[in-house]
Amino acid sequence: MNIRITKVSVLFLPIAFWVSMLIGFWAIDSPPDGLPPIASEGLNDVWNFYLPLLLFTLAIVFFFTRKRKPPTWENFAINKATLKRDLLLAITYLTIGHLLLGGLLDIGLHFPGPDVFQSSDHGMNDVARWVAIQGIVFVILPCLWLRKQGFSIRKLIAGIEWKRDIWFMILFWMGEFISVALISDFFQVAPSDYLHAIPMGILVNTIGAGLPVLIMIHLIIIPRLVLLFDNQLLAIMLAGLVYATFSLFDPGVSYANATVGLSSFFYIFATQTLIGMGKATFTVRTGNPIIHFTSYHILGARVAFDTAMFAEIFRR
Secondary structure, three states: OOOOOOHHHHHHHHHHHHHHHHHHHHHOOOOOOOOOHHHOOOOHHHHHHHHHHHHHHHHHHHHHOOOOOOOOOOOOOOOHHHHHHHHHHHHHHHHHHHHHHHHHHOOOOOOOOOOOOOOOOOOHHHHHHHHHHHHHHHHHHHHHHHHHHOOOHHHHHHOOOHHHHHHHHHHHHHHHHHHHHOOOOHHHOOHHHHHHHHHHHHHHHHHHHHHHHHHHHHHHHHHHHHHHHOOHHHHHHHHHHHHHHOOOOOOOOOOOOHHHHHHHHHHHHHHHHHHHHHHHHHHHHHOOOHHHHHHHHHOOHHHHHHHHHHHHHHOO
16 A cells, blocks of 8 residues: 655654653653753643744744745755765764764753853863854854855845844844843842843853854754745754754753663753754845844843853853
8 A cells, every 4th residue: 555645644643753752751751860950840831931932933034025935045055966975974974063062072062061150160161162163063164064065154134024024033032131130130240240141141152052052053054945845834844853852951951871861862852953943034034044043043042141250151
């Protein structure tokens, strides 16, 4: 009996994978050794924050871009003859690179890697090491590859409809920043510390986290996913899974033993897939990879998340 695989049926594959992550985490919700710090709230974070945020983002972005023509991706230096090979190469490079850096050097997408920051346990040398390694592996080397493909940042910027996109940047920057600032320790920082913590935090997060996501996922992987599958929703979901893979060594995960490690793995894919999908939605619908970059990594949520930490580090 032949089974006909349609575009609609393919959409269920990433959904099924995400549901399996939820089920896997639920099945070991209370391991004997306890949950990793990142998953201390269990699946409540999924229902109360991550999923509502994704649905809100999808609704807003799809509604206000409903009359736009789909991006052509002509300024992303894509060679259609080698598209599949290039996409596989990029995903493999990101996955293996991240696993090696996380497993061997405790370096994750966001500082300080899998550790949970506590006062005096990380210094400027640790920040410099993270920025340098992330910058070489996920910024400089991929940029050299893009340049070899004929990519031009000038052409990309010139082709973006900035007047139509600027309000997206402002709206989601405000939403990300305010929502995170209210639940973090951002307002507990001494006023004088903001002067050095915010600009330094923006600088190091731009190099260590923002540019790696922008280049690897939004400049290289997402455009090729869209062209390969010719389905925006599928590209958004797959990009979310790629982003989750890039988050396997985020602060608060633990791979101390098999059970806690599985809890971390399941939780990361259950939550960060949704975050990655939200980020990907902007790029897929507008062809502008800068929107998520400005609203999250430069001026948005990371400022609220990390200012207290960088205030303590750069005060020394």
